[in-house]
Amino acid sequence: MVSKSAEVPGVGPEGLPVPLYEHVKRQIAEAILIGELAPGTVLPGEIALATQYGVAVGTIRRALADLTAGGMLMRRRKTGTVVTGRASQHGLRFFFQYFRLQGADGSLLQSEAEVLSVAIEPATAAEAALFGVPDAEPLLRLHRVRRVARAPILHSRIVLVASRIPGFPLKRTQVAALLYRHLLEAYGIRISAVREKVAAELANNEDCRLLKLTSPSAVLVINEEAYDQAGALAICSQHRATTANHHYSNEIR
Numbered sequence: 329m330v331s332k333s334a335e336v337p338g339v340g341p342e343g344l345p346v347p348l349y350e351h352v353k354r355q356i357a358e359a360i361l362i363g364e365l366a367p368g369t370v371l372p373g374e375i376a377l378a379t380q381y382g383v384a385v386g387t388i389r390r391a392l393a394d395l396t397a398g399g400m401l402m403r404r405r406k407t408g409t410v411v412t413g414r415a416s417q418h419g420l421r422f423f424f425q426y427f428r429l430q431g432a433d434g435s436l437l438q439s440e441a442e443v444l445s446v447a448i449e450p451a452t453a454a455e456a457a458l459f460g461v462p463d464a465e466p467l468l469r470l471h472r473v474r475r476v477a478r479a480p481i482l483h484s485r486i487v488l489v490a491s492r493i494p495g496f497p498l499k500r501t502q503v504a505a506l507l508y509r510h511l512l513e514a515y516g517i518r519i520s521a522v523r524e525k526v527a528a529e530l531a532n533n534e535d536c537r538l539l540k541l542t543s544p545s546a547v548l549v550i551n552e553e554a555y556d557q558a559g560a561l562a563i564c565s566q567h568r569a570t571t572a573n574h575h576y577s578n579e580i581r
Contacts, residue, residue, distance in 0.1 A: 351557075352381050353391035354520065358512060360400055360411055369411040371401070428550070429481060429574040443500035444471045444483075444538075448490050458553075459489050459561055466490040470503065473538055482569035483538045488562065492517065507563075508554075517562055521555040526576065531568075539570045548576055 359365045371377065374392070378385045392409055395401045402412050429439075450464035459465070470486040486507070490496070493515055497503055504510035511517040531545040539547070547568050554563040569576070 348383055349387045349390040349394070352383060352387060353394050354518065354557075355381070356391065356395060357400060358518065361509070365411045367411055370407060371409040371411070373408065428576050429476075429569060429571070430577045432573055432575065439474045439476050439481075441472050441474050441505055443503045444473060446470050446498055446500050446503060448498070455487065455564070458564060461489055468493060468496055470507075472503075476574075480539050481574060482567055483535070484565055484567045486563060486565045488564075492562070511562070518557040519554045519562060520557045521559075523553045523555070525551045527551075529568075531570075535568055535570075539568075541570060545570070545572075547571075550576075 356365070356371075365371075371392075372380065374385050374388050377388045377392075381388065392401060396403060396409070400412060401409050404410050447469050448466050449469055451459065451461060451467045453463055455467060456463045456465055459467075466489075468488045468490045470488075471483070472486070473480050473483040475481065488496075493511070495514075508519045511519065527549050528546055529549050531539070531541050531543060531547045535541060535547050536543055536545065541547075548571050550565075550567040550569070552563070552565045552567065553561055554565070556562040
């Protein structure tokens with residue numbers, strides 16, 4: 329297992345420290361999710377893990393307990409802590425596949441994303457201030473639509489600082505389906521906190537075209553800021569969704 333120093337906690341979007349056990353838990357979870365720790369792997373003992381991560385045994389114990397409760401790990405007598413290869417249905421499920429719309433009956437949905445466009449363009453003054461970069465700094469802009477059972481229900485405009493993601497594919501067919509996972513695997517950017525502002529608006533012409541709506545229709549607008557493990561803004565997005573047959577779900581854990 330490859331570990332990163334966990335001695336200094338990062339901060340969330342409000343400047344508050346993230347608990348140390350959360351850092352350890354996320355690092356172990358990431359190693360499982362990207363296949364570094366394969367199903368059946370037996371983890372070292374708690375003392376060895378504490379030494380590896382540079383934290384107290386109690387911190388390791390708390391992280392392992394959470395991952396075990398979530399189903400990613402299991403305890404076996406005479407063996408120890410074993411990787412199951414399963415991600416928990418809620419919590420960590422959204423780490424790589426962040427999608428907040430559910431069926432009207434509360435069921436979780438499988439969605440597919442199609443990238444409509446990808447481009448690098450200069451930041452506006454407002455964007456430069458938000459990301460803390462110079463005016464006209466190159467930004468990578470993605471526009472994509474998500475479908476459930478082939479029906480479009482959400483489209484998103486996603487913005488990242490281009491210098492943080494060198495070599496990001498500029499052909500829309502080459503963009504990874506799971507953006508958070510790609511950022512982690514390719515650039516070491518781990519999304520650790522998300523802030524959202526939600527409002528209802530009348531659908532504009534683009535909404536009607538992409539989401540197959542008739543005017544007038546309502547859409548849910550989600551303005552999202554996603555922060556990395558150091559508390560820096562990594563992604564700024566706007567999602568526009570039809571909730572005629574779906575509802576928005578925000579889980580606090």
